[in-house]
Amino acid sequence: MSSPIRVGVVGAGFFGTMIASACAGHDSFDVVAVADPVADASQRLAEAHSARAYVSFTELVDDDTVDLVVVATPNHLHAEPAVAALLAGKHVFVEKPLGIDEDSVGSILAAARGARGRLIVGHVMRSFPGVRRMVAQARRGDLGEIIEAAGARRRVVHLPDDPGDWWKLDRRRSGGELLHEIHELDLVVWALGEPSEVLSMTGAPLAHGEHMVDSDIVTELRTPSGALGRHSVSTSAHRAEWWFRISGTEASVEADFRAGTVTRYEDGLIAEVTGVFDLPASDESLRESAETAQSYNTGGPGPLWMRTAVACELDEVAAAVRGTSTTLTEHPATAALVAIRANTLAAEAAR
Ligand SMILES: NC(=O)c1ccc[n+]([C@@H]2O[C@H](COP(=O)([O-])OP(=O)(O)OC[C@H]3O[C@@H](n4cnc5c(N)ncnc54)[C@H](O)[C@@H]3O)[C@@H](O)[C@H]2O)c1
Structure with a gap:
């Protein structure tokens, strides 16, 4: 060893x-x-x-x-x-x-x-075993020609009563919600590659006053092949959603993180259901976390699913350092650059 x-x-x-x-x-x-x-x-x-x-x-x-x-x-x-x-x-x-x-x-x-x-x-969600399988299927051609990748993280975020001068609530230091919670947008660009067009809009009133200016933001991407990317993030959605999907001409695969499942659909019918982590206790922990309103992390050991996710990520980090995996090294900056561009476009659209 x-x-x-x-x-x-x-x-x-x-x-x-x-x-x-x-x-x-x-x-x-x-x-x-x-x-x-x-x-x-x-x-x-x-x-x-x-x-x-x-x-x-x-x-x-x-x-x-x-x-x-x-x-x-x-x-x-x-x-x-x-x-x-x-x-x-x-x-x-x-x-x-x-x-x-x-x-x-x-x-x-x-x-x-x-x-x-x-x-x-x-980009820790790239290391979730179920997500890796989805992207591998897309790359192998198991979904046919790729038409769309989409993702959403929409929920109510509760802020602490007295947040003080906390960087996570200051857009100038966090980059705002789209950058801070970049995970699903990253999965979309990881699945699709570099976009040739980016569109973005924000429409909701401020949910958290001066802290979160982009409480609801929608981004659409187009790639040179014509595949579309769709992404949506919200800090004030009472109907919570947390998912990632890749659709091709033959099948769609969708990770529902609130359910802890990855489902393959063919002709509108469920063809297969597997877990996000393939570990029942971690998939259950994901379900439990998704049931409650969210808050930004402050400390403590974090829920089991997050610890499982970081352990999976470290497998990829070790493999990247040893030159045997590119899961966390390919497109290192694309999601951040798309989110930065989307923030600018959304701010312009809101004016
Ligand atoms: N992948 C994930 O799911 C996930 C989850 C939480 C946080 N994060 C990311 O991890 C990073 C840290 O977040 P956090 O929740 O630990 O924040 P935090 O505020 O708890 O910790 C940040 C630490 O950095 C220290 N620090 C500030 N300036 C420094 C400097 N110049 N050199 C060294 N240390 C410095 C602070 O004193 C503090 O201890 C952020 O980028 C955040 O987005 C990722």
Whole structure:
């Protein structure tokens, strides 16, 4: 067996902690360093993994024992550590969204070009086993010629009573709902490839005042082959939806994340039903999470399905570092760039 990939985690908050815990439970990884400007946070997470604690990401990037830098900082702070780590020859795993504006995304892509390490983006839903099967079927031609890929994440998001100065509720730092919850849009572009046209609109009144300006946003894409992409996200939909579908001339496959199922349809009839994770307890946990209104994550270990998802993602990260998988490396920036463009178009349409 090859030696473990030595991980440095930049950002010791909710998700940095979750990734570090998942690495600790995975044979391919060893957490050796943590960096966070909040010294207590860095120290706490480092101690939990017998790792070195830094307050600056530059110290972590300079640490020769680190092979893979995980960037789990707030969305607007991904570029600096990611670029520094790529220039230092490290493999880099950047949490989604890759960046929230064209400059930050462009700087990461420029650093990745010709870099020794790989750029891996945390589009975690690409690693869900059921979703991987759907995209594999589409690529093998099992659905016929691809006509459409579509996805939606529509639900009520509850904000804390006193959110204070929380970056997740500040569009300038999160990028807004479309970028922060980029997952299904990413699946659409992962399935279809680079779009040639992007249309986007927002229409709903502000659901969360100054915090969330894009509470309801619809995006449509067209690819050079003529296949269409459709995406919709909402923070104020009382009829909740959470799904991803690929349709071809022979069949459609649809993941219903609220039901924990992946269904194949032929001529309008159900041809096959499988699970999203193929693990009954994780599929059930997905169903339980989807039953309730959502809130943005603050801490804690996260539900079972999320931990299962991160474990599946780490399998792909290990394979990407070892050069045997492209699940998380292909189209690293397309979804972020489409979302950035869609935000601009939606804001123009709302004026
Ligand atoms: N894939 C998923 O499903 C998923 C889920 C949650 C969060 N995320 C992503 O993970 C990232 C982190 O989110 P979170 O929920 O952990 O946020 P968080 O606020 O809990 O944690 C962010 C941490 O980054 C630290 N930080 C700020 N600036 C830093 C810097 N320059 N260098 C190092 N650390 C710095 C903060 O002190 C904080 O500890 C975000 O990009 C978010 O979108 C992904």
